[in-house]
Amino acid sequence: MTQPIQLLLIDDNRSDRLLVLRELQREFEQLNVQEIISSGEFNRAIRQGGFDAVVTDFQLRWTTGLEILEAIKERYPDCPVIMFTNTGTEEIAVEAMKLGLDDYILKEPNRYVRVPSSVRAGIERAIAKKQAALLEIRFRALLEKLKIGVFRVSEAHELLECNPAFLTLLGVESIEQARSLLRFSFFSSLIQSASTAEIEKQELDLQRGDGQHIKVLLTMIVTRAGNTTVIDGILEESV
Known part of the structure; x- marks a missing residue:
């Protein structure tokens, strides 16, 4: 002061x-x-x-x-x-x-x-x-500019928020489309596996919303947000 x-x-x-x-x-x-x-x-x-x-x-x-x-x-x-x-x-x-x-x-x-x-x-x-x-x-301004997808998922495995890069990687235009894609793809099972691990890292083949397949690196961690548990994750395209 x-x-x-x-x-x-x-x-x-x-x-x-x-x-x-x-x-x-x-x-x-x-x-x-x-x-x-x-x-x-x-x-x-x-x-x-x-x-x-x-x-x-x-x-x-x-x-x-x-x-x-x-x-x-x-x-x-x-x-x-x-x-x-x-x-x-x-x-x-x-x-x-x-x-x-x-x-x-x-x-x-x-x-x-x-x-x-x-x-x-x-x-x-x-x-x-x-x-x-x-x-x-x-x-948040930095996340808007990064090419790394950042997201948060609830205990019920519902996508709560994400940055634009996450949507781009998934090949969708909105968080609603991302929720629909994750709900009906095997990607949701990976989110479930993170519920029992402190940190989960996996490289996987992801089918985007436009049908294209890409290799991505997925990192997730279980964290506490107030009185609830959430899963924070990073999604980036593998080199």
Whole structure:
């Protein structure tokens, strides 16, 4: 975090803002804090953007922390929001978490020190998520250009996704045509065999959708995707 952290601090209570600021300044050498105490200031901040995280009270004279949270997440879904309050309830905390709240901290003397660490953790998660998304975009862009077919199959041996090179190798134009071809060819039995092996590599003769036979190298691996098992594979023409 070499650039100064831009933070919105939303709290009607000046004393509480000063206490939070003190803890934040102890934690971060480079920090720009915009204090928000009215709906006008909040609306301007929302329009301007450029902030890395938000710390908000729940009970404000002009709105609630839940409305702040919803407004932030609607425009900036990955922006960390920390709610620091002494007027909330367990039900409010649960509702806020469902709306994407990053942390919920009670306003107690020994809890102020938690705010900076929560802000840092939220920013680091947001950065990691952004980097992962960019990596996914670059990876998918690369797959679009490769002449190597990449595909994913479900436990039920249904083709879930593939890149254009995979369709080209199969001699079809759409994923629906690829599903039909794989369903009625011996290629589907190879996918089934991968269900019992960690990695499966085979060279085989494949009949394409246009009837042409080609030699291909098939590599498959069983992986976990959330709570389900999938088979990821690579298909390339043998030299």
